[in-house]
Amino acid sequence: MENALRITKFKSYITFGIFSSVIIYLIIVSPGFLRFDNLMNVIVSATFVAIPAMGLGTIMLSGSFDLSFVGIIGVVSVTSIRMVHAEIPIPVVLITALAIALGFELANAFLIIKLKIHPWLTTISTMLAALGLEKAISKAYFLTTSHSFFQTIRFESFIGVPLPVWILGLSFLMMYLLVHKTAFGMHLYAVGGNEVAARKAGLKVERLRFSSFAAMGVCIWIVSLVYLSQLSGYTPEAAYTNLNEVILSVFFGMSISRKNVITIPGAVVGALFVALLANGLALSGVSSYWIKLIEGCLVIVVVITNAMGSGEIVQLEK
Numbered sequence: 001m002e003n004a005l006r007i008t009k010f011k012s013y014i015t016f017g018i019f020s021s022v023i024i025y026l027i028i029v030s031p032g033f034l035r036f037d038n039l040m041n042v043i044v045s046a047t048f049v050a051i052p053a054m055g056l057g058t059i060m061l062s063g064s065f066d067l068s069f070v071g072i073i074g075v076v077s078v079t080s081i082r083m084v085h086a087e088i089p090i091p092v093v094l095i096t097a098l099a100i101a102l103g104f105e106l107a108n109a110f111l112i113i114k115l116k117i118h119p120w121l122t123t124i125s126t127m128l129a130a131l132g133l134e135k136a137i138s139k140a141y142f143l144t145t146s147h148s149f150f151q152t153i154r155f156e157s158f159i160g161v162p163l164p165v166w167i168l169g170l171s172f173l174m175m176y177l178l179v180h181k182t183a184f185g186m187h188l189y190a191v192g193g194n195e196v197a198a199r200k201a202g203l204k205v206e207r208l209r210f211s212s213f214a215a216m217g218v219c220i221w222i223v224s225l226v227y228l229s230q231l232s233g234y235t236p237e238a239a240y241t242n243l244n245e246v247i248l249s250v251f252f253g254m255s256i257s258r259k260n261v262i263t264i265p266g267a268v269v270g271a272l273f274v275a276l277l278a279n280g281l282a283l284s285g286v287s288s289y290w291i292k293l294i295e296g297c298l299v300i301v302v303v304i305t306n307a308m309g310s311g312e313i314v315q316l317e318k
Contacts, residue, residue, distance in 0.1 A: 016256050018301075019273055026280030033280055040162055042275045047168040047226050048242055050271035053249040054175040055219030057267045060250065061179070062212040063192040064112055068123040069220055069246075071130025072104045073239035076224040078134050081143040081234060090149050098221045104130065105217035109210045135236060144233035153229035164226050168268075171222055176264045178215065188212060189261070244292070245274045248299045 027033050052069050059066045076097045083093045104126065111122045153163050179185035190198045191208050199205055227234055252273060253266020274295065281291050 019252070023273070023276055023280070026276070026284065030280045030283035033283055038279065038283075040165065042279045043168065043272070044162055044164045044230065045279070046268075046271045046275035047164050048223060048230075048239075049245045049249055049274055050168055050268045051171050051219050051223040051226070052216075052239075052242075053246045053253075053267040053271050054171065054264050055216035056246055057250045057253070057262045057264060058175070058179060058188070058212045058215045060262055061185075061188045061192045062209045063195060064209060064212070065119040066105075066108060066123045066213070066216060067120070067243070068104065068108060068126035068130055069216060070237075070239040070243050071127040071134060072101055072217075072220050073224050073227065074134035074234065074237060075104070075130050075137070076101050076220060077227050077234040077238075078138040078143055080224065080228060081145050082137060084145050084147050090147070094225075097224060098218070101220040101224070102214060102217035105213040105220070106210065109213035113206050113209050131237060131240065138234070138236060140236050142233060142235050145228060146232065150225070150229040150232070153225060154232070164230065167222065167226060171219070172264065172268055175215070175219070179264050184208070184211065244295050244299055245271070245278075248295060249274055251299065 032038055052073070055069065056066055079100060080093050080097045083096065084090075108123055108126055111117045111126075112119050153167070156163050158166055179188065187198070187203050187208055190201070190203060191205050195205055223239075227238060231238065249270030250262060250267050252270030253268070254260060254262050256269070257263055257266055277295070277298075278291050281294065282288070286294075
């Protein structure tokens with residue numbers, strides 16, 4: 001145990017040092033990297049990754065996993081656009097979108113928790129089904145919307161900060177308080193760390209795991225609003241292109257944790273790093289195809305790093 005803790009502490013410094021060096025290099029070689037407007041754009045683009053990363057991290061804390069969110073975001077988004085085109089009031093659109101997101105995630109939870117189907121098999125199947133439904137609703141076209149609600153989110157700001165950045169900040173506050181400052185979060189860590197011990201301690205394991213999927217549903221709903229506002233619509237499989245980034249963000253946050261655990265701040269820091277990396281590489285003239293390759297390699301590096309000293313018991317990050 002003592003050796004594992006030492007390795008974990010050491011590896012967190014290695015990970016942070018490597019990625020800090022990458023950012024410093026990009027600052028040097030990328031013109032305009034540190035301009036305020038560029039940094040705001042980076043944070044806005046990080047929103048697409050950070051919000052679902054917080055939801056995924058919550059599910060992983062319960063000992064499960066989810067890949068389907070990229071498809072569900074698409075279904076929620078294109079359904080919302082179709083409803084807006086039908087001149088359905090925005091409050092009804094928002095409520096329906098939330099219900100769809102929660103419905104998909106609770107279906108995932110039922111299949112995984114009640115029917116004992118493996119999370120990977122379940123959520124890959126759900127992802128493919130959702131991607132197919134998204135294309136059926138959109139006819140595989142780029143659906144657009146110019147509704148004032150989404151235009152306000154895209155173009156308005158508060159004290160000079162774009163509204164999507166505020167949405168990210170409020171989402172982070174909500175998820176941070178839920179996971180790190182409530183009994184729910186402590187119990188979730190306990191379930192993910194040792195489900196048998198959690199049951200013996202009297203924790204309602206199934207309810208906690210269902211709740212983690214519901215939290216992801218809320219995150220999907222929130223990020224779909226960002227997609228619709230920033231894209232003025234929804235491009236087919238837009239969220240699917242961010243799948244690697246979301247997974248990388250969660251594992252990156254875990255790798256810099258002192259106790260090798262998933263945390264909400266870590267997931268957000270990971271998303272910001274991914275956004276900074278993509279932005280810096282783009283500014284320095286690197287092709288988007290190479291950026292995706294680099295991000296894929298980073299996923300492997302972070303997973304390998306997390307394997308170092310992984311024998312310790314999962315503990316709550318304070």
